[in-house]
Amino acid sequence: MNIQLPKVRILATGGTIAGQGNSPLQTMGYKAGQLSIAELLSTIPSIENIATISGEQFANLPSSDLTPTHWLKLAKRINTMFTEENDLDGLVITHGTDTLEESAYFLNLVVKTEKPVVLVGAMRPATALSSDGPMNLVNAIRVAASKHAVGLGVLVVMNDEIYASRDVTKTNANRLDTFGALDFGTVGTIDNGNPEIYYRPTRRHTVHTAFDITLLQELPRVDIVLGYVGADEVLVTALLGAGAKGIILAGTGAGHISPPAERVLREAYQKGTVIVRGSRTGTGRILPQLPHDFIAADNLSPQKARVLLMLALTLTQDPAKIQEMFFTY
Ligand code: ASP
Numbered sequence: 156m157n158i159q160l161p162k163v164r165i166l167a168t169g170g171t172i173a174g175q176g177n178s179p180l181q182t183m184g185y186k187a188g189q190l191s192i193a194e195l196l197s198t199i200p201s202i203e204n205i206a207t208i209s210g211e212q213f214a215n216l217p218s219s220d221l222t223p224t225h226w227l228k229l230a231k232r233i234n235t236m237f238t239e240e241n242d243l244d245g246l247v248i249t250h251g252t253d254t255l256e257e258s259a260y261f262l263n264l265v266v267k268t269e270k271p272v273v274l275v276g277a278m279r280p281a282t283a284l285s286s287d288g289p290m291n292l293v294n295a296i297r298v299a300a301s302k303h304a305v306g307l308g309v310l311v312v313m314n315d316e317i318y319a320s321r322d323v324t325k326t327n328a329n330r331l332d333t334f335g336a337l338d339f340g341t342v343g344t345i346d347n348g349n350p351e352i353y354y355r356p357t358r359r360h361t362v363h364t365a366f367d368i369t370l371l372q373e374l375p376r377v378d379i380v381l382g383y384v385g386a387d388e389v390l391v392t393a394l395l396g397a398g399a400k401g402i403i404l405a406g407t408g409a410g411h412i413s414p415p416a417e418r419v420l421r422e423a424y425q426k427g428t429v430i431v432r433g434s435r436t437g438t439g440r441i442l443p444q445l446p447h448d449f450i451a452a453d454n455l456s457p458q459k460a461r462v463l464l465m466l467a468l469t470l471t472q473d474p475a476k477i478q479e480m481f482f483t484y
Pocket of ligand 1: 219
């Protein structure tokens, strides 16, 4: 019997999943982004029985080397691919774990397909004993090939778990179970190679967003300022001088910062720089507190609030409209 296998593309961007160390015990200080996608796929037994897979080397970088220009190029490639190849069932993107959540949320807002797009990485390089890369990659392929993963937005698969890209974050610098969605949990799991979806994200994504990157060549500059004891106005002033169109405040607690920094932020806001109040705590909601307050990040992490603000600023600078977007996406 000739069973039609799902067709899955893998776009490789680098990271630890393609990393190489000097010994099987080296789990730190190795080189990320060394092996090609063909080499990664060759480590997976009987891969030809799982899906019809083709690999494409988009880049081979540690994820801290990626830029918003890479994001735009990657998103355009994905949108073209799904437009041109009707029979493609899903896409896997291999990626360094450091910034994986940022790329995943960016793609979640701009990719124009309901088909599964799954980001995956590894915490141990390919050369390490018990590297998590091959199992994570197979799991990601299984999710990308699954009809049950259609319409969930861009997903992240790590350590046998499936996350919505809006929720997921890297929580530990070293451990295999580093990824978590602290306020919400997983949307599903993978056991014996079988994805099981339990929850669906409700915030708008992919084909349901207002964002169109087709003609964009760059994204507006948005930076993040951390709140801490004794923070003064120097960093904010420098960022405004560098041309920041928006600033995310990763504030203490429910989004606070010391008076000198708050004062320059407020002045900038009145002059038209868009300021979003977020929290450095990692969980919990920030809501508008006073009339004419900064925009509130809801429960987006500062790094994800930055992604949304960069895209929002391609459409409007109106604080009320941008606030609405923070409650929509
Ligand atoms: N430094 C690596 C990167 O983000 C870490 C990883 O891939 O896990 O590319």
